[in-house]
Amino acid sequence: MFSNDLDGPLTAASFSVLADASAGLLPRLLEPFAKRDLVPDRVRSQRQGGVMTLDITLHAMPAAMVQLVAGNLGQVIGVRRVEAMVGRRVAAA
DSSP states (O other), X not given: OOOOGGGXXXXXXXXXXXXXOOTTHHHHHHHHHHTTTOOOXXXXXXXETTXXXXXXXXXXXXXXXXXXXXXXXXXXXXXXXXXXXXXXXOOOO
């Protein structure tokens, strides 16, 4: 029987991204989630001059996908740094 990443355990995950500010950055960063049928629970971004910081939080996603998504985020043009945190649930404000 074939098993995919969605059959595994779920975990809370948060991704922090530092990137060059550009008009197409947000949709490019959401693409790795969309192509895996994942909908973030919270997306927060802030631009400071030519740099943007983004926090993308999911309260439950397949644990096996966390590093894969982090790697995809790091490949987006203009991304300087990606940090992934697993197992932390961030309460909505």
